[in-house]
Amino acid sequence: MKKIGILTLVIMVTILLTLAFSAAAASPKAAPVPVAAAATPAAAAPAPMPPHPRVEHALEALRSARDHMAHAEGEFHGHRDKTIEHIDAAIHEAEICLREP
Numbered sequence: 001m002k003k004i005g006i007l008t009l010v011i012m013v014t015i016l017l018t019l020a021f022s023a024a025a026a027s028p029k030a031a032p033v034p035v036a037a038a039a040t041p042a043a044a045a046p047a048p049m050p051p052h053p054r055v056e057h058a059l060e061a062l063r064s065a066r067d068h069m070a071h072a073e074g075e076f077h078g079h080r081d082k083t084i085e086h087i088d089a090a091i092h093e094a095e096i097c098l099r100e101p
Contacts, residue, residue: 006069006076010083013065013090016058055097062091 066087072080 006079009065009068013062016061052098055094059091059094062087062094
């Protein structure tokens, strides 16, 4: 029963990453918003969106998955440790994506 839970978690993380990266690659680039020349610096502007919101959400999900795996009971014949290694690698790659322009 625990093997099914671990397998489900690994599949969900894989699907999440696949969707996050494919959606980010497929989304059209937004045209720059023209700035009015008469705008004053005191005018309240909305906070800018982070450059990669989907990657940040994926990072949150990966960190949550890693936490769940780290606190899971049992070793699952070494698969738990291997899963944590893979999640760490995915977190590292996603952090690199955040640094990209």
